[in-house]
Amino acid sequence: MTVEVRPATVFDDVAAVIGPKRPNASVCFCLSHRIPAKENQALSGPARGEYVRRLCAEDPAPGVLAYDGDEPVGWAGVAPRSATQFDRSTRIPHIDDLPVWSVWCVRVRPGHRRAGMTGALIEGAVAFAREHGAPAVEAYPVDNGDARVDLTMAFVGLRRWFEAAGFTKAADTTSTLDGFPRVLMRRDLRTGS
Template identity: 50%
Template sequence: MIDQVISPVLPTGLVPVTADARSCRSVKVKRESRINLGLAATDAQDVPVAGSASSVGGPWWSGSVTWETHPLTPDRFEDFADVINRTRRANHCWCLSHRLRAGEIEELGGGSREQAMRSLCERDHPPGVVIYRDGEPVGWCNIGPRTEISRLAHSRLIRPIDDLPVWSIVCVVVRSGHRRQGVTAPLLEGAVAYAASHGAPAVEAHPVDPPDRMDLTMAFVGTRSMFERAGFRVVGTTGAVASGMPRLIMRRDLHALPAPDPHAEASR
């Protein structure tokens, strides 16, 4: 835990959260802010915002909906699995291939990819956050210090642009049956809050900028517009591609900067 207040770029109406906050406080979210949050454009209302080691980026209320984001600690592993691998198939995705090299996965799991992911959950920096809507797990964001994500740390295609010890988003997943329902925006806010609670100076992602909807199998990298709405900006390019499209380097600095203009987003 850290003591200082970290002030990331937040959508209009939200406020920065101290890393050791213990209680909720209410702030007004204006009508136009519902667009940035990925929620319905309703009248202004009180939206409690809280942060702690076990609950980051929430809870937030929108009408009758409550959003909470939690780091993937061992006690939440089954919720994570419900999002990405509901049937628990051994050869299905456990969100490891783009984070660790094959030898590390084998060493951690002894041949079991599920066990390898469970082992990551026991580390000081759990490998991401799970978001809950009204108590149900509906999304997952794989995030951590770039130095702990060996696939990135050793990549010849996605190179760092400077020496800043950034945290990196590896993938973003919304649970089947819950897509196109406004999950991504609060999920990204929760992931950024998690990074901020550990003192990250910035968070990076490596999305693409598709002219239209992209192949669902590669959608986990995210899109430029999705991250722009969350306060990220393009800071570079990579040699990597997804669905045949070049991947960008987008960054969100975790200090006070003007929030994204919701009117500009709405006019696009």
């Protein structure tokens, strides 16, 4: 398998990976951490897709996609923290004034898991942020140790995934997901890493 990670500019490919299964759904498309809660709750059905279609046409794109040949098989949501709900979070701290980027969602389609896709997506998200001038990239994964995490909750990532990609724990948070604490992980890009 040859994996290539590219900016998420093709809406149909984004929809194939993170689009809802039902066209009238009011979830997914990776919007819950990108837009205010009221706006997220109000967007349902085709309106969610149209919102993401517009994001795919913007610069920067709303994230990155992993491809196996021409097939989109994975997604990582990545954007400046200032353009996400993490910027206003009272549970996930700001540790300094750097204009960091955030990776908040990593998803690999069934049938393509356990093939190194997660690492490729994280590295692709970091490269994308670096290309757009990010001095550092943050993630807010669960710190689950060896405990199993429900796949529907693993979208925020696991601490060990980010450690394997060169991130280090920068702070604790007061956020939890599926009973696990979330930690703030950071990778500094100013040193060339």
